[in-house]
Amino acid sequence: MIDLYYWTTPNGHKITLFLEEAGLPYRIVPINIGKGEQFQPDFLKIAPNNRIPAIVDTAPTGGGEPISVFESGAILLYLAEKTGRFLSADPRQRIDTLQWLFWQMGGLGPMAGQNHHFTQYAPEAVPYAIERYVKETARLYSVLDKRLADRPFIAGDAYSIADMACYPWVVPHDKQRQNLDDFPHLKRWFEAIGARPATARAYALTAQINPAPVMDEAARKVLFGQDAAVVKRP
Template structure:
């Protein structure tokens, strides 16, 4: 059994996509990040960076004590290796899949995240920051669009690379991107959106977070932390 510490963010969706696709039994442990639940000491012991998602595997492959894993890319790799699913077995194909997971972790996610912040949440519009991150998001979309030319999925077969990237494309309108400008990406996006596991994962999100909150208190909690948060 997997305990998934989760909230309804792109990084959280990555893990529900995998779990729904793989059929691994799991339990959702909601962590409402808009109300500061990620700073609870019990959660800190599982996720030292105070971020979702994180998992606890109560039946790790080595037969030992329950194992906790944080960081969405690491969780995807761990679950793929545990199940033998959604990560190509050949060494070259595996490397190709993992480099796209790291591309999302180091590029698409952080840049789109900054896009979200400055376009949606900054207390005042900063034209330079908005332009910078909207353009960089578009560049990354173009990179993925080029990779998908002639491929059904990012590395040919459906893998954790697709699960890592897809949730960060879902809010494309908020990112001021037009999927019609990226035809290969749009075809891929529509294909994943129609998968039964994807539909289940996003229905689950709606059942957990029925009324998303982004009031002043939520902004303070989510965007107002510094080193003192960790040291206290």
């Protein structure tokens, strides 16, 4: 059984995409990040960066004590190796998948995240920041569009953890001020993944767990007011 510590964010969706595709038994433990539940001591034991998602595998391969994993990319890699799915054993195919997984972790996710912050959540508009991150998001979309020009999925012919990592960060493209018509290969890929039954099941969880998303002032302070003190406190 996989215990998934989850909230309805792009990084959270990555893991439900995998679990639904693989058919692994799992249990969701909601962590409402707008209410500060990511600072609970029990959660910090498995996710010291106070961020979702995190997992605890209560039945790891080979037996023994449960294994906990934090950071979405590390979780996808762990689950792929556990199941033998969505990550090829062929060394060339494997490294191709992993480099695009890390591309998402180091580029698409952080840059689109800053885009969201300055276009959606910042208390005042900062034109330089908005332009900076909207343009960088567009550049990254173009990189992905070019990659997908001659292959159905990011790492080739097979759906992989690279696709699962990238897809949730393209879902909010309107909020990122991106038009998918400008990226036809990316749009074709995006629509194909959206049509997968496992994708529909994964995203249906949002309505169950977070049916009325809200970003009030209290949530803003929790999410955007963190400094070193939140790590140092008991």
